[in-house]
Amino acid sequence: IERKIAIAIDGPAAAGKSTVAKIVAEKLSYIYIDTGAMYRAITLKALTHGVELNDEKAILELLLHTDIELSQKENKQIVLLDGEDVTEEIRTQKVTNNVSSIAKLASVRKEMVIRQQALAESRGVVMDGRDIGTHVLPDSEVKIFLIASVEERAKRRYEENIRRGIDSNLEELKEEIKTRDEIDSKREASPLIKAEDAIEVDTTSLSINEVVQQILNAVSNFLKKDKARRG
Numbered sequence: 001i002e003r004k005i006a007i008a009i010d011g012p013a014a015a016g017k018s019t020v021a022k023i024v025a026e027k028l029s030y031i032y033i034d035t036g037a038m039y040r041a042i043t044l045k046a047l048t049h050g051v052e053l054n055d056e057k058a059i060l061e062l063l064l065h066t067d068i069e070l071s072q073k074e075n076k077q078i079v080l081l082d083g084e085d086v087t088e089e090i091r092t093q094k095v096t097n098n099v100s101s102i103a104k105l106a107s108v109r110k111e112m113v114i115r116q117q118a119l120a121e122s123r124g125v126v127m128d129g130r131d132i133g134t135h136v137l138p139d140s141e142v143k144i145f146l147i148a149s150v151e152e153r154a155k156r157r158y159e160e161n162i163r164r165g166i167d168s169n170l171e172e173l174k175e176e177i178k179t180r181d182e183i184d185s186k187r188e189a190s191p192l193i194k195a196e197d198a199i200e201v202d203t204t205s206l207s208i209n210e211v212v213q214q215i216l217n218a219v220s221n222f223l224k225k226d227k228a229r230r231g
């Protein structure tokens, strides 16, 4: 039996993290955990309840009374917020535009990290986010840092929106992505940064399959070395 490991996938917005993480998890029969969805879910709840997004105490209090569940329904990832399916709602532009304000609150991150670590306890996990390799699972066996030019990332989101039947503006998407990356990278609490031991993959001119293949190669390299080490 092959050893089950943890794979951390971090990087800026729309670099392709969740798309490739899902495929890698399927191929390895691992579970996939989308940590961004958790920050999006609490953001949606705060917006719905009219809680000030910069009121750290109030947001933490809200989070402590919030159940966020990531589950699987007919091969589709679904997100349950206090039992309600919010899979689509957490992807709206309104949530996207506000999520980084909540994600920079240190006490909120602390609580999220506790929950995320608990979800990954059993290994055999692919987790994507911003701080997985550096803070959530610093001991993950394989760490990947995905990047791509901001033009390419905006284009990908734009095309994704078309597929979802949503009208959007390429320039606006580019600005939104830049703003979010800036907040995520400059915050004090576990900012978006490449872990020292992460493998950086520039996906600007790579297909989804090529990125998946690079990650699977990194996994099999690790497993080979690990096997040799164990004898």
Ligand code: CDP
Pocket (backbone or CB within 6 Å): 012, 013, 014, 015, 018, 035, 036, 037, 039, 040, 099, 100, 101, 103, 104, 128, 129, 130, 131, 132, 180, 184
């Ligand atoms: O998919 P996309 O890149 O648009 O974003 P996401 O992965 O759903 O994450 C949404 C936001 O949540 C990010 O812009 C970060 O502000 C925050 N986030 C975070 O701070 N830490 C994580 N581990 C995951 C997401």
Ligand code: CDP
Pocket (backbone or CB within 6 Å): 011, 012, 013, 014, 015, 016, 017, 018, 019, 020, 156, 157, 160, 203, 206, 207, 208, 209, 211
């Ligand atoms: O999770 P993250 O925000 O990093 O990215 P995503 O939600 O996976 O979105 C990336 C979008 O770019 C998706 O629509 C993918 O189909 C597309 N894409 C990709 O992920 N990777 C490539 N190498 C090329 C396109």
